[in-house]
Amino acid sequence: MRTPDKLPVVVGVNGTAAGLAAVRLGAREAVARGHPLRVVHVFQWPSPHHPHHDKRDYASARHDAGRIVAEAVAAATRGTPGVRVTGQLIDGQPVRVLLQQSRTADMIILGDDDLATLQRLPIEAVLMQTVSRARCPVVVARGLRPPVGPLLAAVDGSPASLHALQHAAFEARRRSLAIEVAHVVKESGRAAQAAGRRLLEAAVAAVPELPSPRTRLLIGDPAIALVRSSRHARMVIVGPRGAGGSALLGAVAEELLRRCACPTVFVHGTTALDRWSPGTVPSAGSLAG
Numbered sequence: 001m002r003t004p005d006k007l008p009v010v011v012g013v014n015g016t017a018a019g020l021a022a023v024r025l026g027a028r029e030a031v032a033r034g035h036p037l038r039v040v041h042v043f044q045w046p047s048p049h050h051p052h053h054d055k056r057d058y059a060s061a062r063h064d065a066g067r068i069v070a071e072a073v074a075a076a077t078r079g080t081p082g083v084r085v086t087g088q089l090i091d092g093q094p095v096r097v098l099l100q101q102s103r104t105a106d107m108i109i110l111g112d113d114d115l116a117t118l119q120r121l122p123i124e125a126v127l128m129q130t131v132s133r134a135r136c137p138v139v140v141a142r143g144l145r146p147p148v149g150p151l152l153a154a155v156d157g158s159p160a161s162l163h164a165l166q167h168a169a170f171e172a173r174r175r176s177l178a179i180e181v182a183h184v185v186k187e188s189g190r191a192a193q194a195a196g197r198r199l200l201e202a203a204v205a206a207v208p209e210l211p212s213p214r215t216r217l218l219i220g221d222p223a224i225a226l227v228r229s230s231r232h233a234r235m236v237i238v239g240p241r242g243a244g245g246s247a248l249l250g251a252v253a254e255e256l257l258r259r260c261a262c263p264t265v266f267v268h269g270t271t272a273l274d275r276w277s278p279g280t281v282p283s284a285g286s287l288a289g
Contacts, residue, residue: 007106008038011076012098012130015041015068018111022141023072025263026109027080029139032175035106037085039072041065042094065089095129102134107265109139121258123248131257131266132240132248137167140257140264149262150178150214152233154226154252155203160239162206164267168237169210171265180214182229184222193217223255230261237265 011026013019023039030037043065045058069087076085090097102108110127121128131138153168155161165181172179181204185196200215218225230236241250249257256264 006035007104007136008036009033009107009109010038010040010098010101010105011072011109012094012101012126013039013041013068013072014111014113015064016111016113018113018141019068020072020075020111021143022109022111022139023076024079025139025141027076027083027085029107029109030085031080031083033106037076037083038101038105039069039076039085039087040097040101041069041072041087041089042097043089043091044093045091062089094126095133098126098130099133099135102130102136102138105136107137107139108134109141112140112142121254127257128248128254131253134266134268136268138266138268140260140266142261142263149232149234150180151175151235151237152180152182152226152229153237154182154184154222155199156183156222156252157199157203158239158241160241160267162203162239164237164239164265165203165207165210167265167267169207171235171237172211173209177234178212178214179210180216180233181210182216182218182226184218184220184225186220186222188219193219223252226252226256227259227261230256230264233262235263235265236260237267240266240268 009026009030011022013023026037043062045061066089069089073085073087076083098108108130110130113127127140131140151168151172153165155165168179181200183196183200183203185192196217200217204210204213204215216229218229226236236256238253238256240253253266
């Protein structure tokens with residue numbers, strides 16, 4: 001039986017360069033954690049009633065899908081010696097399969113697929129649904145090179161952002177990296193800045209396992225400020241929904257999903273957070289005072 005501390009790092013691939021970037025990141029993360037890597041491609045063939053259904057093409061389409069998995073597994077092995085990797089070709093709907101995978105994964109990693117070129121991500125998109133509904137942290141990979149810089153955790157006083165801060169504390173300690181805790185206020189007045197500093201102090205105090213955090217109070221539009229700060233970060237860690245309690249992604253999280261300049265971790269009430277005892281995250285109200 002697989003023990004909880006050996007849950008796999010799951011990477012979803014779709015045959016794109018972004019998917020291969022996710023595989024490379026996933027291989028590094030799996031080896032660093034001592035966990036196995038599972039590469040997954042979801043094969044969805046049109047139903048018999050679909051206008052593009054053609055039985056003659058099924059075998060070749062499934063063969064091509066198998067090649068996507070094989071190439072991704074080879075990329076992981078070639079780029080990260082020592083990685084324990086398996087590949088799976090799974091029939092089904094991509095969102096449903098990835099959400100099922102998230103129940104028994106340490107994290108899910110997906111490629112960004114040129115998100116920055118979109119004005120708005122469709123609500124039914126695989127990335128949108130997985131990032132907002134997964135049961136484990138979801139990492140969106142960016143680019144080809146391993147990033148440098150500190151971990152950046154954004155907080156807004158919501159319980160979701162404190163879950164993300166706990167995850168950030170674990171990652172900072174595991175990686176022996178500096179961590180910055182950021183909060184954005186929209187106005188530059190003294191009262192707004194004082195309230196922002198109080199929120200930062202309360203967030204840091206609520207997560208005592210943070211290793212020597214540096215706090216940053218940013219001013220302006222939260223999404224723009226955090227995207228700008230991500231250019232100098234190794235990884236950005238956030239909750240998928242902010243203080244407004246959006247049904248799927250909060251507005252800031254959605255903009256980070258589209259435009260963040262480094263790998264972005266969206267943290268849920270998760271497998272990873274089982275490392276902490278329950279009841280350690282204060283309510284949003286206790287941070288706002």
